Amino acid sequence: MKDEFDFSVPSLQITNIEAAPITEVFQGIDPFSSGAVVQVSNIGEVTHCGFGVPTVKGLNLSDIGIPSQDEDYEAWLQERYNFDEAAPNSGTFFLGATDLSAIMGLNPYSSALSVYSTYRDLIAKKVCTDAMMRGKLMEGYIAKVFEYIYGWPVRKRNTIRHPEYYHLGVSPDYETLHPEYGWVSLEIKSHEFYVRREYGEEWTDDIPHREIIQAVWQAEMMDVPATIVFVAFGMSFKDMKPYLVMRTPELAAKIQEAGVNFLNNHLLPGIPPPPGGTKADEDTIKALYPTAPRTDSVLMATDTINEVAEQFMVADKEADEARVKADALKNQLKDVMGENYNILKTSCGPFTWKQNKDSQKTDWEAVAKSLGATAELVAKYTKTTPGIKQFRPPKG
Numbered sequence: 424m425k426d427e428f429d430f431s432v433p434s435l436q437i438t439n440i441e442a443a444p445i446t447e448v449f450q451g452i453d454p455f456s457s458g459a460v461v462q463v464s465n466i467g468e469v470t471h472c473g474f475g476v477p478t479v480k481g482l483n484l485s486d487i488g489i490p491s492q493d494e495d496y497e498a499w500l501q502e503r504y505n506f507d508e509a510a511p512n513s514g515t516f517f518l519g520a521t522d523l524s525a526i527m528g529l530n531p532y533s534s535a536l537s538v539y540s541t542y543r544d545l546i547a548k549k550v551c552t553d554a555m556m557r558g559k560l561m562e563g564y565i566a567k568v569f570e571y572i573y574g575w576p577v578r579k580r581n582t583i584r585h586p587e588y589y590h591l592g593v594s595p596d597y598e599t600l601h602p603e604y605g606w607v608s609l610e611i612k613s614h615e616f617y618v619r620r621e622y623g624e625e626w627t628d629d630i631p632h633r634e635i636i637q638a639v640w641q642a643e644m645m646d647v648p649a650t651i652v653f654v655a656f657g658m659s660f661k662d663m664k665p666y667l668v669m670r671t672p673e674l675a676a677k678i679q680e681a682g683v684n685f686l687n688n689h690l691l692p693g694i695p696p697p698p699g700g701t702k703a704d705e706d707t708i709k710a711l712y713p714t715a716p717r718t719d720s721v722l723m724a725t726d727t728i729n730e731v732a733e734q735f736m737v738a739d740k741e742a743d744e745a746r747v748k749a750d751a752l753k754n755q756l757k758d759v760m761g762e763n764y765n766i767l768k769t770s771c772g773p774f775t776w777k778q779n780k781d782s783q784k785t786d787w788e789a790v791a792k793s794l795g796a797t798a799e800l801v802a803k804y805t806k807t808t809p810g811i812k813q814f815r816p817p818k819g
Contacts, residue, residue: 500514504542514590517584524636536703567644579601580595580597590686593645608641611655622654638668642668783805
């Protein structure tokens, strides 16, 4: 696996659940030919088709499991986040694999505090971002591409809850019949192409930590030997890559332990976890406290908060010193590259220092103040600004 984990909690025993197969909608047509386009809203590598159901060369995507009016998705969301503060244990909510990876500190897009705040309805739920909508709309198509390429049966799976801990669950995408391992979980991902650098070789488990957590948890909850993570970095077949994560009971037990502790120590009793230092934590704090008093309002620190403040001052100074040292080393590398080179190959990998494309900026205030804003007049107040020369170190 990508990194080693410390295991100590016993494994789970989960019973498999039957599911219906996907409708065979591609018989007699070729939606995979060169130039096939999936039309959805203007997200990612697709085009806008206006109001209604997206199509693949005229094929209605609702035929492969995507509801035209999102009835199923809305019902799932209502069940997933049905948390009643007055009676926390009575709701139908459950923590899924994405939540659990955040709780464990392995999800750069979420955190324990943001999960807590979302279920407690303290901040808005992120249910309709471009990336999420693209993944939802493309899921069925990508699953059929997988079935087309490998010829293995694929069928949809529904939400599975933990038999002992009702508020832990998983919402797998599909399962497929692997020729060696039998039925395994099939997780569909749709990413921008630049995310490809976070993944290793095909058919390995060299994938981001958050997806390892999801894959292991799904395999354990579905009682299958592995999860195939099929990732689309683009619409071309060559941009769709499979990865294989084996069931790991020791890691699944750690995931379960993290989820149970979060439920018992934070979510159910209403005790928020302390914020961490991730961007997700920063965004959550901003969402929780969007405004400030118009006049000074002084809060006296307790002894505990004074300790936090002192620790911050030390850490901030150390960060500043480390930044100065890093900037000095960065400037030495820039000095070596000079004006004649924009790539420096090192034992750490390539450093790049390239000129961005020139940008244009229109002085609209000047245009508005002028009478008769013709095209010539707009051009008069349009100027070209040289791109910034940015320094980017290699990954890692």
